[in-house]
Amino acid sequence: QDVPVKNSKEKPISPDLFGIFFEDINYAADGGLYAEMVQNRSFEYNPSDRKGWHSLTAWKYLAEDFAYGTLTVETSEPLNENNPHYTVLNIEDEGQGKGGLGLANSGFDGMVLKEGENYNFSVWSRLFSESAVPLRVELRDKEGKVYGHTTWTAESTDWKKYEARIAVTQSTDSAYLAVVAKGKGKIALDMVSLFPENTFKGRANGLRADLARVIADMRPAFVRFPGGCLVHGDGLENMYRWKNTIGPVEERVPQKNIWGYHQTAGLGYFEYFQFCEDIGAKPLPVLAAAVSCQNSGGTWRIGSIGQKAMPLEDMQDYIRDVLDLIEYANGPVTSTWGAKRAEAGHPQPFNLEYIGIGNEDKITPGFEERFKMIHDAIREKHPEIIVVGTSGPSHSGEDYEKGWEFAKRENVALVDEHYYEKPEWFWNNRERYDKYDRTVPADIYLGEFAAHDTDRKNTLRSALAEAAYMTHLERNGDIVRFSSYAPLFGRVGHTQWNPNLIYFTGDKVLRTVNYYVQQLFSVNRGDIYDPGLVSPSGRGKDKKAFVVSGVKDSETGDIIIKIVNGEEGELGADINLSGLDISKAEAECILLTGNPVAENTFEAPETVVPETRSLRVNETFTYPAPAHSLSVIRIKL
């Protein structure tokens, strides 16, 4: 790294040290960041997604004013083969007051509508009867109050897309979408969709603006996506295949999400790359190492652990897919996959630098063989791409050693480690990377970590343990290239995993205390670690839960000091600016403190939030760090 390190004590810090890990777990994508408001829009839910789910999950039959007829789900001559199910309304009588026959979608826990905003409705329909069928689309609440509407007449006997903008006049958080046929006839409907017009950056097929903003506010250096376990799936059938997630949304291949729900692939690789670009983060896609979730058993058993793996005869096609992803992201518009990126509206490359291969895979002979094939192919065809491998499912012990041995043998550039541990573990292990062998060429990506407090609550105590650990990531920023908290998002009422960094409902976003720690480190990163800038003072020297870190940002010239006090009482940190010109220095201190077991909640979202105050600095001075606090001091020289 080309960082102006001045003396032997200073160490360069990776510019990409703090980023995020986005996985579609806890409804993070469908029902979350992906702004689609209709749930099961293409009638593809089925019992393999979740027991009891079917084509009409989240839908209801509507027969108004004693209208009658049938609502069926059919599959012959569908919109396309990836989207086999659609619904058919056969309206025999539209009812006494022409109320009509139709269907209603409840969205994800009710639809949130905002007064004065527009919503983009679209649907594919196909007429089976001779006469055209007029339809009315309404956004209603349970009492039948209408918040916005549009009408159209289905006339085409071929599948045709209809689009309209619906203006909403009042706010509500519990609307549903009603699509009602107002005349006799028979029509098919598919891909019934509703998006807020106001998506993040106004993108079509875009992202929920509030959730995207909360990520953007962290200014992450990179985004790892789309998983986690989601990547390898729990069988080859739902291994994440990026090619299934690009192109027109109605042609994408939906599948069972390993976390027990349905994945539309509406938020796919194009949208991920675009989002990274929109927030100035580097994309870090992770692809399966052609094996599925550890020990999940199944058709193709390899090694002794019953891991499902891709048959070797399919590996060349799989490797082709991996190489094609690089072409999709970076290739010229004249290349096959670069042309597809251009078709989607992005002729410029996405500047992909990194690819992850594998996630927490058991290091078995079957894994090793497949990983090596993929890794060798990338290195041969794209030596410019940096591959991130995995240390396996454990972060210590024999399996972990095996993972590292393999990575070293194969010259893997970066190794992904994961750990979820108690807060004390983070305090006790904050020298982990100090001890790493610097002669090994492989660097570290701490791809998933979180301190799990009692009942898996997002307490200040857990956040401070993470902060303490992150000071040690800064100190080891020469070999730890990336790090990301996990998981990122949890939709209230739909979590498979706690704690998460950010919780949300249909219209509310909760930043946990842990979020503020990640954000404070990310927006206050430096590129040089300097151990001479700060040290514990007096009693602080002997305290277990007290750490400090001093970094420089060579672009702005700012000095940034972080102090984490996990002890019961105030402790001092000696700050040493001698040798620096502080005649014009201005400093501010951002403080995150409170009761160690306090959490932010939807009822009290500001229980523990950062507070900024100005600070007087001298060449040397002692900063009093309050009990249970993170202090981030930025000194502008």
Ligand code: AHR
């Ligand atoms: O972050 C949640 C899960 O934890 C990830 O999917 C997986 O990689 C890990 O086990």
